[in-house]
Amino acid sequence: MAWNEPGNKGKDPWGNKGNGGNDKGPPDLEDIFRGMSKRMGGKGNGSSFGKTGVLIFLAIALVVWGISGFYTIKEAEKGVVLRFGQYIGVSEPGLHWQATFIDKVYPVNVKNIRSLPASGSMLTADENVVRVELEVQYEVEDPYLYLFSSVDANASLREATDSALRYVVGHNKMDDILTTGREEIRKATLAEIERIIKPYKLGLEIKDVNVLPARPPEEVKDAFDDAIAAQEDEQRSILEAKAYAREVEPRARGQVERIFQQASAYQQNVILDAKGKAARFEKLLPEYRQAPDVTRKRLYLDTMQEVLAGNSKVLIDSKNGNNLMYLPLDKLMEKGNTHKSQPMQFQVVPNTEHSTHSNGSHSTNSGTPGSSRLTREQRMRQSGR
Incomplete structure (x- = not known):
């Protein structure tokens, strides 16, 4: 039962009696200060003491208020400063001061790389079900937009990632997702996420998207494992063939070049030898005309000496x-x-x-x-x- 209801004979909160008493209301502050003055040995003049006490109290409160306004922003953070709820700027790392009860500072880590996982079973373009997992790495670019542009920037990014992933997977075939098209899936998902979150101005910057190996349904997992192994064997064979071609081709080119150089040298040798013999016979022609027998015999002896030398x-x-x-x-x-x-x-x-x-x-x-x-x-x- 409340103290002021009919039938309540108890005392009210200010020490007065119930309905039969004299209801004077709450005590006066001046009476309180006057009582304090008497206890401290005063003459009962509470007006002067009240003013002095209020001034002292205000001075102490002002000092405490000023000291409480100092705050520190860490090296990897930035502080969003609001004054009466209105954005006025960003505090850089270091020691700062704010007007307590007037300004409000929200520190935000802008250097830490954050991760957001996403996964789910999705339908591909060829009407197959595949489970895809990825991880989005991002950081805060604008701390004010990150805090106040949406109710929860992380939740908005999570919804955008799920939407982008389902869109990209739905426009690709299952074989590409499971085997060689993982890099294209990553790039397309990154571009789609940036396109979705751009109008919302979440203040986030997407650093990278890591697409984990996709998995087929458990019922056909063995068959797809064999298909992936065959694709890997094909790629390995192609790389081995290219390596062999890179090894054999320079050697063949070297042999061709050597044969070409030898042929060129032989050609030059034959040409020079023929020119030398022609020049020799041209020089012998006048002598032959002067002494045919002697020249003929000399040529015969030189030839026989050359033939029978070995x-x-x-x-x-x-x-x-x-x-x-x-x-x-x-x-x-x-x-x-x-x-x-x-x-x-x-x-x-x-x-x-x-x-x-x-x-x-x-x-x-x-x-x-x-x-x-x-x-x-x-x-x-x-x-x-």
């Missing part, structure tokens, strides 16, 4: 019927390198061992044991005669 046969004039003392210098030089201690042997080549050539000369093999034995027997016969 031949091991010995040519002997058929007109000379006597034995010829033959000194095999080529064999002696070869044996001299390995058997320097063995004495040199001379061979006498008989005229009967000679083979007649087309030019009227005879030839025989040098340094054969049979020819050496026949020459000694014939020599003994000649000495017996």
Whole structure:
């Protein structure tokens, strides 16, 4: 029962009695100060003390109010300052002062990279269901818009991300989402999120969108795993083939260049040799005209010397019927390198061992044991005669 209802015989909150008492209302402040003055030894004049006390109280309250206005903004934060609810500016990191009960500061972290996950089962363009998960990384660009442009900027970004993801997945096929089209999905989702949140001015900046590997429904998961493995094998084979091509192609180009250089060198050699021979014959032509026989014989001897320079046969004039003392210098030089201690042997080549050539000369093999034995027997016969 309330104190002022009929029938309440209790006292009121200010010490007065009920209906039968003298209801004077709440006590006067001047009476309170007068009582305090008496307790402190005053003369009962509460008016002067009341003014002094009020001044002291106001001074203390003013000091406390001034001290309470200091605040600090951290290094990674910015403070949004409101005065009577109206935006007046942004406080940078450091020590600042605000008018308590007049200004209000809201610190906002603008350096921290925030993450917002999103996932769901969505329908693709080819009418398949796929579960997609992604993570949006963002930071606060404008702290005032972040706090006051919407009721909850994070919730608005979450709704925009879900809408953008469903839009992008709905315009792509399932094979692209599960295999090679993940990068295109990421770029398209990022662009769609920025397009959606731009009119709302949330004060947020999207840094990146990380699309996690999509998963097919559990009923067909094994088949899609095989398809993904086949796609990866295909890509690996393509990369190996490209690597092999990059390895073989420079080698083939080097071989082609070497063959080309060799052909060019051979061409130049043949051309220069032909020019040299032509110049030589042009110089010999006047001499040939002056002495044809001598020049012809000289050319023949030079040619034979060049042809037979590496031949091991010995040519002997058929007109000379006597034995010829033959000194095999080529064999002696070869044996001299390995058997320097063995004495040199001379061979006498008989005229009967000679083979007649087309030019009227005879030839025989040098340094054969049979020819050496026949020459000694014939020599003994000649000495017996």
